[in-house]
Amino acid sequence: MARIPAEQRGPGLGRDAVRLLVSRGSEQVSLHAFRELPGLLRAGDVLVVNTSATLAAAVDARLGREDLVVHFSTRGDDGRWAVELRTPAGGGTTRPHAGGPAGAVAELPDGGRLVLEEPLAAGADRLWWARPRPGPYEVPALLRAHGRPIRYAYTERDQPLSAHQTVFAVPAADGAGSAEMPSAGRPFTAELVARLVSRGVQFAPLVLHTGVASQEAHEPPYPERYEVSPTTAGLVNAARAGGGRVIAVGTTAVRALESAADEAGRVRPAAGWTDLVVTPERGVRVVDGLLTGLHEPGASHLLMLEAVAGRAAVRLGYAEAVARECLWHEFGDIHLLLKDESSNHSHC
Structure with a gap:
């Protein structure tokens, strides 16, 4: 563990x-320094990156006489938040x-409260929809004032929020973001x-x-908010038409990009919620590689x-x-998986 x-x-x-x-296909695997990445890619390749900023999503709370930690997972369109309750x-x-x-009230710092309403999905009670009081738009301020990054037991100590931000992160105007770092x-x-840009x-x-994420149960991913802009759709489609490879930086980028693609692999601008789960049976339509x-x-x-x-x-x-x-x-090492081009047909 890193x-x-x-x-x-x-x-x-x-x-x-x-x-x-x-990994290149089923027979080739090699180990490099991450700094060697520019030499492993080609001019015309496109790296698709997630610019979601990481939130300080863990907040101390109380439920009756019990100490809790609330993990704020996802902001809903109706002002509620999907939250996970944890025990210190x-x-x-x-x-x-x-x-x-349902109806339980968690007490938050500065007099805030969180009213638990219903499980996020039927039959799964790990994540619950909860309504913040006094209001939904207080949560970003609460996280800035009292939140800390979500931490798991395999890490040695708490890290500052800056350690959980990528170089691509752009804070959202509405305070939305990722409960966990898009870590790829x-x-x-x-x-x-x-150096990558200079290489083309x-x-x-x-x-x-x-x-x-579900650290203990490894559940499939829940619906998540995403946006693929017209500019990005155009860049990806142009790369495919020109023979470049589309390489997603992270599983989050795969989920968003594949959610915006039609059956022929053409990406269109899209925004909203995606419940797509990418499996071998479904396959990928756009992505040629994954970091x-x-x-x-x-x-x-x-x-x-x-x-x-x-x-x-x-x-x-x-x-x-x-x-x-x-x-x-x-915080660990990175895996670049590339389709086996020896058996790959060209994009149409």
């Missing part, structure tokens, strides 16, 4: 001081806490972006506000990796990651 960010592991290290595992477990970490019951973009630095690699931004962290064996994201590169490529890559002691999770 217990601290790369730049804290030794003097002179930056965010890009992680390793890059590269010592050392800044938490463990699961049952959601609800974390190793990028301004210098590395400049383009960047196409989109937004997907990611909710709180992502290393996911635990039970994670639903692995199905997305298989949809992009095939099961054999994923298995080979993970066997190499274990053998080479690569680091897992949001």
